[in-house]
Amino acid sequence: MGDDLHCPIAADVDIVQARQMGRELAAQLGFSAGDQTVIAAAISEIARNILMYAKRGELLLRTVNDGARHGLIVVAQDEGPGIRDVQRALQDGYSTSGGLGLGLPGARRLMDDFEVVSEVGHGTRVTMKKWTRTHG
Amino acid sequence: MEVPILKQGHYLIASIQSALSDADLSQLREKLIERVGKFRARGVIVDVTALDVMDSFAVRTLRDIAHMARLRGSETVIVGIQPEVAFAMVQLGLTLKGVATALDLEEGLAFLDLQAKGRSDRG
Numbered sequence: 001m002g003d004d005l006h007c008p009i010a011a012d013v014d015i016v017q018a019r020q021m022g023r024e025l026a027a028q029l030g031f032s033a034g035d036q037t038v039i040a041a042a043i044s045e046i047a048r049n050i051l052m053y054a055k056r057g058e059l060l061l062r063t064v065n066d067g068a069r070h071g072l073i074v075v076a077q078d079e080g081p082g083i084r085d086v087q088r089a090l091q092d093g094y095s096t097s098g099g100l101g102l103g104l105p106g107a108r109r110l111m112d113d114f115e116v117v118s119e120v121g122h123g124t125r126v127t128m129k130k131w132t133r134t135h136g
Numbered sequence: 137m138e139v140p141i142l143k144q145g146h147y148l149i150a151s152i153q154s155a156l157s158d159a160d161l162s163q164l165r166e167k168l169i170e171r172v173g174k175f176r177a178r179g180v181i182v183d184v185t186a187l188d189v190m191d192s193f194a195v196r197t198l199r200d201i202a203h204m205a206r207l208r209g210s211e212t213v214i215v216g217i218q219p220e221v222a223f224a225m226v227q228l229g230l231t232l233k234g235v236a237t238a239l240d241l242e243e244g245l246a247f248l249d250l251q252a253k254g255r256s257d258r259g
Binding site: 013016019020023033034036037038040041044045092105107109 | 157189190192220
């Protein structure tokens with residue numbers, strides 16, 4: 001496991017930066033062009049969530065290898081208000097922001113693994129993974 | 137990153153050149169809606185060929201542009217959505233319902249010409 005790539009999120013331009021970093025890392029790991037786009041889109045949604053709900057936070061990008069496949073891990077963490085009902089926030093059509101972002105459910109559909117840990121008043125950490133596809 | 141807006145006949149063509157921040161997208165929306173009136177444009181083409189990702193904000197802004205332009209009497213066509221971008225949009229559950237799309241600039245212009253013809257035939 002290499003060093004984490006660190007991407008602070010505090011303004012809309014940081015979203016662009018974060019998804020470009022994610023795409024580059026995905027390309028290095030051998031993800032298809034389609035998967036690179038999927039990863040970039042998921043990062044965009046999750047980074048926007050940070051801006052909307054917590055105002056600031058950070059994204060960490062990390063690579064893993066399970067022996068057969070490469071994986072890209074995105075950790076999005078903030079010290080914002082937290083999510084009261086995580087299960088509900090993961091349901092489609094549920095948003096407290098007036099329907100601006102598709103937020104968590106959209107990003108979850110794009111990635112292979114998706115985990116949300118949140119504590120009200122302390123913040124939220126979303127961990128999502130995408131694996132390269134094994135061939136043959 | 138400012139998006140250049142060209143005027144061609146009765147149409148405005150906004151050709152996105154690179155990744156855009158939310159603020160850039162909002163600025164494009166304002167500029168386009170203002171210019172629809174200024175140039176009495178009948179149609180608007182937004183070329184997104186260079187966009188490598190369309191997230192919820194981008195899609196929402198494009199939808200807003202199309203609906204606002206229509207309220208000002210102008211049809212909008214979004215052209216150049218790349219195959220991977222379309223795939224990710226569908227996965228995300230993003231739609232451009234009620235917004236015309238075309239494969240590329242050429243098809244977009246043909247679509248607007250057809251719309252204009254339909255309008256003049258009616259009367």
